[in-house]
Amino acid sequence: MRKRTHPPVQPGKLPVIARTPAGPKHQLKPQTIYCGDNLVMLKEIPSESIDLIYIDPPFNSNRNYEVFWGDTQEKRAFNDRFGDAKAYIDYMRPRVGELYRVLKKTGSFYYHCDWHASHYVKIMLDELFGFNNFQDEIVWKRTANSGSSKANAKKFPINTDSIFYYVKSTSFTFNAERKKYGPEYLRRFKYSDKYGNYRWQALKTFSKETYNRLDKEGKVRKSPSAKYPEFKQYFHELKGGIPIDNLWDDISPINPMAKEIIGYPTQKPLSLLERIINVSSNPGNIILDAFCGCGTTIAAAEKLNRRWIGIDISPTACNVMSQRMWDFFKLTEGRDFHIEDQFRSTDELRQLPHFEFQNWACIALGGIPNKRKSGDFGIDGKLYPIETSKKKKEGLGLFGDIDIYYPIQVKQVDKAGRPDIDNFETAIRRDKRRKGYFVAFDFSKEAITEIRRLDKEGDIEIIPVTVGQLLQMETQVLQKAG
Numbered sequence: 001m002r003k004r005t006h007p008p009v010q011p012g013k014l015p016v017i018a019r020t021p022a023g024p025k026h027q028l029k030p031q032t033i034y035c036g037d038n039l040v041m042l043k044e045i046p047s048e049s050i051d052l053i054y055i056d057p058p059f060n061s062n063r064n065y066e067v068f069w070g071d072t073q074e075k076r077a078f079n080d081r082f083g084d085a086k087a088y089i090d091y092m093r094p095r096v097g098e099l100y101r102v103l104k105k106t107g108s109f110y111y112h113c114d115w116h117a118s119h120y121v122k123i124m125l126d127e128l129f130g131f132n133n134f135q136d137e138i139v140w141k142r143t144a145n146s147g148s149s150k151a152n153a154k155k156f157p158i159n160t161d162s163i164f165y166y167v168k169s170t171s172f173t174f175n176a177e178r179k180k181y182g183p184e185y186l187r188r189f190k191y192s193d194k195y196g197n198y199r200w201q202a203l204k205t206f207s208k209e210t211y212n213r214l215d216k217e218g219k220v221r222k223s224p225s226a227k228y229p230e231f232k233q234y235f236h237e238l239k240g241g242i243p244i245d246n247l248w249d250d251i252s253p254i255n256p257m258a259k260e261i262i263g264y265p266t267q268k269p270l271s272l273l274e275r276i277i278n279v280s281s282n283p284g285n286i287i288l289d290a291f292c293g294c295g296t297t298i299a300a301a302e303k304l305n306r307r308w309i310g311i312d313i314s315p316t317a318c319n320v321m322s323q324r325m326w327d328f329f330k331l332t333e334g335r336d337f338h339i340e341d342q343f344r345s346t347d348e349l350r351q352l353p354h355f356e357f358q359n360w361a362c363i364a365l366g367g368i369p370n371k372r373k374s375g376d377f378g379i380d381g382k383l384y385p386i387e388t389s390k391k392k393k394e395g396l397g398l399f400g401d402i403d404i405y406y407p408i409q410v411k412q413v414d415k416a417g418r419p420d421i422d423n424f425e426t427a428i429r430r431d432k433r434r435k436g437y438f439v440a441f442d443f444s445k446e447a448i449t450e451i452r453r454l455d456k457e458g459d460i461e462i463i464p465v466t467v468g469q470l471l472q473m474e475t476q477v478l479q480k481a482g
């Protein structure tokens with residue numbers, strides 16, 4: 001486990017290589033984004049140290065998401081890789097086991113899923129938490145209308161997610177919330193007198209004392225046609241809203257125009273997480289999301305003065321979270337919060353989706369990956385040399401045209417060949433640069449010969465960097481810091 005080298009793309013910050021080794025195992029480090037597989041990362045967290053856990057793992061949907069990411073150019077493929085329910089549960093069980101371990105005895109746990117796996121998940125959770133620790137299945141109506149786009153389907157359109165809520169003992173935080181009265185309910189208070197608006201409410205079960213008291217106050221009426229006597233219920237005597245039950249139909253999906261929209265597939269509304277955090281924790285408590293995506297949970301926790309830990313396997317997601325912390329709260333990585341990366345072996349890097357690999361390589365090199373996935377004509381990222389910081393002091397923006405950078409090209413191939421070098425040379429020239437970095441697992445002889453030839457000509461310099469070198473560089477920096 002290691003601290004990440006480079007801060008995300010935050011205005012006013014330059015990528016710097018300043019790595020410190022992670023502290024001893026099992027040390028609680030709130031305000032941390034762990035980038036890696038949660039099964040590994042959770043081992044860093046001490047037992048019974050977390051007050052509230054929410055998770056929203058990828059569903060057993062067997063779907064491929066093709067989603068537009070950020071802007072129109074970039075498409076991002078999301079694979080839900082679990083072929084069947086058993087595989088999904090086998091994958092989740094040890095992870096939920098770790099989550100159970102880190103949850104305090106007084107803690108609460110929320111598992112967000114949908115119909116694809118919900119019934120299997122419930123059984124797994126009953127086994128791990130104990131049937132008696134099951135509190136609720138919250139049913140969240142996740143689209144505003146009733147799936148009208150699928151109105152022609154020969155089944156009822158599915159419009160809800162399930163959120164299973166468990167505790168670990170009989171002692172836990174529950175700050176009951178109430179939701180606003182609906183207009184239909186409010187319309188019933190159509191009468192008024194000098195004390196305010198009221199309605200007539202049937203008095204079905206009542207003690208003799210209650211009846212006598214209300215009667216004395218002139219609040220009871222009994223019409224011959226009514227089965228029960230009725231009493232005057234004043235609006236101002238109500239308790240400020242209807243208690244929230246397990247049907248959550250008052251939290252809308254994120255409006256595409258909303259300020260909170262990040263564009264991350266499966267992003268959940270901030271208000272959903274705010275409700276969970278408000279109900280099941282208090283200010284200062286520690287909130288954990290081990291499948292954190294674009295960081296909705298940690299953003300809600302930050303907003304509500306809780307401490308937080310986010311984990312995600314995707315370096316892209318971790319960068320997005322980091323950026324979100326800056327954009328929403330002006331929190332800076334390294335000062336206000338930390339990112340820790342899982343050490344990745346060459347084999348693991350080979351398995352990463354291409355876009356993730358590209359991001360990893362650019363960041364490991366000290367550069368900034370392109371946000372767009374395509375349309376950048378062979379340039380996957382940019383490395384800003386240190387002199388840029390001088391320009392920064394002179395008041396020139398890091399991301400303006402005036403910046404000097406070296407293009408980075410990343411190929412997730414065993415041996416980059418001569419044509420790859422030729423293409424990169426063209427890209428460098430087109431960008432009016434004279435030097436660029438090329439990352440691959442290795443380079444063919446022809447590729448190296450061409451790089452040397454270009455170097456001799458003195459016109460264009462291409463620096464070949466192997467993945468092995470990047471990993472070695474990381475280790476050296478880590479050793480120095482240690």
Ligand SMILES: C[S@@+](CC[C@H](N)C(=O)[O-])C[C@H]1O[C@@H](n2cnc3c(N)ncnc32)[C@H](O)[C@@H]1O
Nearest residue numbers: 037038056266267268291293294296312313314
């Ligand atoms: C459904 S998304 C979570 C969305 C999140 N609730 C939000 O509002 O942005 C699931 C996330 O889990 C992450 N993930 C999948 N497997 C993981 C693992 N083993 N460890 C950590 N994160 C994982 C994925 O990268 C993805 O970002």
